[in-house]
Amino acid sequence: MTRYQYERGPLERELRKLFGERQIGDAHCRLCIPAFDGFTEVHIFKTPHHPDFKLDWREEMVTAALATSAAPTFFSVYRNGERRFADGGVWANNPVMVALVDALSCHDLNRRQVQILSLGCGESEMLISDDQVRLGGLWHWKEVISSAMRLASQNALGQAGLLIGRDQLVRIDAPLMPDNPIELDDYYRAKQVLLPLAAPLASTFDEVVSQRFFAVPVDPYEAFHGSRAG
Known part of the structure; x- marks a missing residue:
């Protein structure tokens, strides 16, 4: 503690x-x-x-x-x-807007030229409890950091979708886990639970990801500083 x-x-x-x-x-x-x-x-x-x-x-x-x-x-x-x-x-926690702002500010792009592949790491259901409503207080809101991070992630996805068009953003995430979320450092349970969840996601998104993001090789970017600078 x-x-x-x-x-x-x-x-x-x-x-x-x-x-x-x-x-x-x-x-x-x-x-x-x-x-x-x-x-x-x-x-x-x-x-x-x-x-x-x-x-x-x-x-x-x-x-x-x-x-x-x-x-x-x-x-x-x-x-x-x-x-x-x-x-x-x-x-x-969801860096999608970090990447989008960088792309739009560094390059002469139309927003509709941008396509985003966003990978989630699974979420647990977030509900406001009766004690939080009635009593408030630090103890009843002790998990507020996790809630804030999830809301920030949802907001980032919403902003990105509004800027480039929701059809230009592919979000792959595991289904909501209603209870008993996996702790960040619980590697063994993550391996047991997440791998079976990943298989149907891979099958569902295989074609769209392959065609929209991996069909054409991308050349290394032009570096302006460092050992790779031209």
Whole structure:
């Protein structure tokens, strides 16, 4: 209750095996990775796919991964030099608008040219209880953070759909779980429950995803800074 649950070391070692010392600027696809700056500001790690994006390309991929995954209560705040980072899900649990705003601001696009594939991670049913209505109070609203994150996700999807057209947004998510939600760190139950839920979703969306998002290979983006800059 008074201390984070897990040490970061094992996660960092696995990330280091995967990414080594590669920098964000080495990525071949455009990236926008949300985090929460310890000075109470949002931060988005970005590849140098625009001339103005000069700050993050030198950062190691491991740094961005540890910053965006520093989920409060599970891990301590991630320290990178003098900076402190927490999980980007605190403010961008569904980053669909982060990506859309970046695309529209960095490129001369008509909104209807944009298509979005959004992947959810499942949700539990959210209902306001009688005690919350009658009594209020911190105890009865102790799960309000989860509710706020879910509502923020719904709002982001709604905004994106209004901007580009709902038919331009493909959202794939598991059915609502009415009770006993899977805890974020319950890997074993997630594997048992989510894999069977994924099979029918893959079958339902296979054709539309293949045709709209994976039919044509995409060339690496033009980098304006770093080792890949022309």
